[in-house]
Amino acid sequence: MAHDITTPGSAAPLSRMSRGLLWAVLSAASFGMSGALARPLLDAGWTPGAAVLVRVALAAVVVLPFGIRALKGRWHLVTENLLTIGLYGILAVAAAQFCYFSAVQHMEVAPALLIEYTAPAAVVVWLWLRDGQRPSWITLAGAGVAALGLVLVLDLASGASVSPVGVAWALAAMVGCAAYFLISADEDNGLPPISLAAGGLTVGAVSLGALGFAGLLPLHATTVDTVYAGHAIAWWIPMGLLGLVTAALAYTMGIQASRLLGSRLASFVALLEVVAAVVFAWVLLGELPGPMQFAGGLLILLGVVGVKLGEPRTAEIEPLPIAGDLDAAA
Template identity: 65%
Template sequence: MTQIANDRPTVQAAPAVGGGVLLAVVSATTFGLSGPLATGLFSTGWSAGAIVLARIGLAAIALAPFTVAALRGRWGLLRRQAGQILVYGVLAVAGAQFCYFSAVATMDVAPALLIEYTAPAAVVAWLWLRRGQRPSPLTLAGAAIAAVGLVLVLDLVSGAHLAWAGVAWALAAMVGATAYFLISADTGTGLPPLALAGVGLTVGALTLGVLAATGLLPMHASTASVAYAPATVSWWVPLLLLGLVTAALAYATGIAASRRLGSRVASFVALLEVVAAVVFAWLLVDQLPGLVQLAGGLLVIGGVVAVKLGDRALA
């Protein structure tokens, strides 16, 4: 992996930092919408593989014009950064999603998601061990607070079932998520955020297509209407939202946020995805969060704030 830049923050104007946080919140929120939308499609017979491939493929198509515009006059960047683009598309996009859905096929969603979202801790460890960026005590405290909040938000205290195969798949998804944050924050490649998002999604879609063609990714789809709490809609409505909002918009804003905030802070702000997923599950599929989950959400937010303040102390 090339130099992971923008991880020890430089002095930035307040609007730039605020814009990075806003982009990160948009990314986390839109990523969080994917689960509840997919739940509706699952109920009509869609397989995880079909949903993931359609989601990533639609996103790649949607970002194609912006990718071309961002690379105009700089096509040589694709050749020079081919290795990192391949790692991003295969590991951070296709790999992370394929491994996560493989995990939830053999274990409960809550522990699978919690294991995957140990990625922020992995980012801190990577930057400490490989880049010498020792986290401040406040950053470590924020990580601990956010971890406790995640346990409460995911309601693990009720005794979810664990399967070792699922744990292994979830850990593999964590590796993909860690790669996503680290590569997204790399400003040394010269690749514009939209270019990295578009090309990475294209590589990811092609990878998922190969997995589907070889039978490793089961493909089942349906044209039946999808029922959500507010209304019943045609099958293509959640599919478009998954591709355009939870993938195209989510990846583009997530990369732009990582460039402004650094992989460490961006990865912790991304924990808000779990909180967003709980809220959207309540609104779309009537899965009402309890008081414990709401308290966990507040702890996650508090942990993110602590990490951000600790990150500033390193500047």
Template identity: 50%
Template sequence: MPQRASRDPRTLALGLVLVVVSSAAFGSSGAFAKALLATGWTPGGVVTWRVAGAALVMLPIALWSLRGRWHLLTRSRGNLGQVAAFGLVAVAGCQFAYFNAVETLSVAVALLLEYLGIVVVVGWLWAVHGRRPSRLTLVGVGLSVAGLVLVLDVFSGVEISWVGVVWGLLAAVGLATYYVTSAHEHEESLPPLALAGLGLTVGAVALVAASATGLIDYATSSTRVVVAGAFVPWWVPVAELALVAAAIAYGVGVIGTRLVGATVASFVGLSEVLFAILIAWVLLGELPGLVQLVGGLLILGGVVAVRMGERPDDDVPADATRDGAHDGTAAGDGTGADGIPADWSATHPVA
């Protein structure tokens, strides 16, 4: 992988601000979606409107970023497959599963379950590509599993929706798909904004088709929605979900990640969980119990350990990367000998 140009402090500061803004924007989705669900919207209705609205905003930007480089789509089956996986699984599937989880679980619990997708990536790399995780990574996995037990509060006798838990874990698979697809980079890769815009469009088309044919349960309501104790028109949370929690979140997140690097952005992106808890507390009055908060801290600590244990090869000198002699990477394509990206830790996205 070519050596990255050094970043000045102002650039890093701007990038960090953008990633934090993106995290806050993503973190707002659960509270606004749950407000809609309480008035008769189904998860299918919420995710269809969110993704379709975001696609309308991002598609022109995606097309602009591809100007003069249409061959990246017309001549590359790999890029087409990447867009399809990103749109169908990482966007549509992940968000649909997350909103189903939010329907019966608190926003915080649903999001913590989704963030186990980072652990799923580790297992996938080990099982499919033989990339054995480091000891620190295994410690992180153990912390995350222990945290999951506490988040679900299985020992207190409190009833929990196991259907919601399953949806949350399916959202984790969608998040894992996001990390794998968005981090795949080579000489003929799609520009990040093109991948985001085209992926959202694919997801939107799939969701509209599934809703129209009855494949997913689609229902909306024009009833006024309660947000932070006040009644607002239904289109207010819908606009927030489409414009802020999707279009702006994806666009700003991609730019911020480019400025600070995927690894730094992925760490900072963990603040999404904190923002989601805070926003759900302010808007919905939801706050996890003490045991669940401790479990959440264990999950976040486990995710950080996984990140540190699976450190990318960006620090390898440029000469070694070009030769592929020291880190096992193929020259110029940014992937390892097993075809996995050297840096799979792209920023969060997606709740």
């Protein structure tokens, strides 16, 4: 039985679209926190591989029991979707996170993030080529406005240097990001969102651990205190937030959003992660965004609206049985 979310002070359930947008915004905000939390850890001596491995492993440990519960004994859903779970764990979890942190090692954060977030455009192109879902001119215009907003938010006009190696890593992260939206939106596999998240996080943690054990992934961690907004904080606090909030909750809510909105719209709403990242960098690292960045955030919102307006009009769909699995497992 699905559980509808209700607005405060009202018994009326939110529509499928409203619920999807709520999960998408919360997921984007959670993911957006990761950069500001991880930067001081990397500065303290953590390697990207170690930070990503601990983050993903912690999230897997937390989400796995809920994912198993949501299956309700339907283990055939796992065996029938081993390839999907494997691809999600390797591409959407392990590769996307590791490649982005690797890109940041070779180039500035802004251009690396911009390259990764060409993923929504890649999703539109992929659906066009695979399913013939040719985007309307409104969708294309919305994508263009959102891209312009990203340029302003990331303040690329300041002249960031670009490394070919960094660009290659960022493009690899873009592939993982696009896979995240496409696989998350697949309703036909029957997997509850939280079960897919649990399986993907587990596969991601195991694959990263295997690479580290084989010596192919540098793993180094420290217990040095991290510094946020001028305050020293024990390393385990930001690492715990990275695992619980920016991974466990973010991936689960992101899958739920993609199931309700579809991969195209969900991927564009996820652009709000960039805005969230700017805000968290301001609060935690003291990096105050300028007027251009605020204007860019507004353009991203307008672009998301344009993308939605450009989608074909369809009848309202009744909430899927899996739509309540996140609440039921919580």
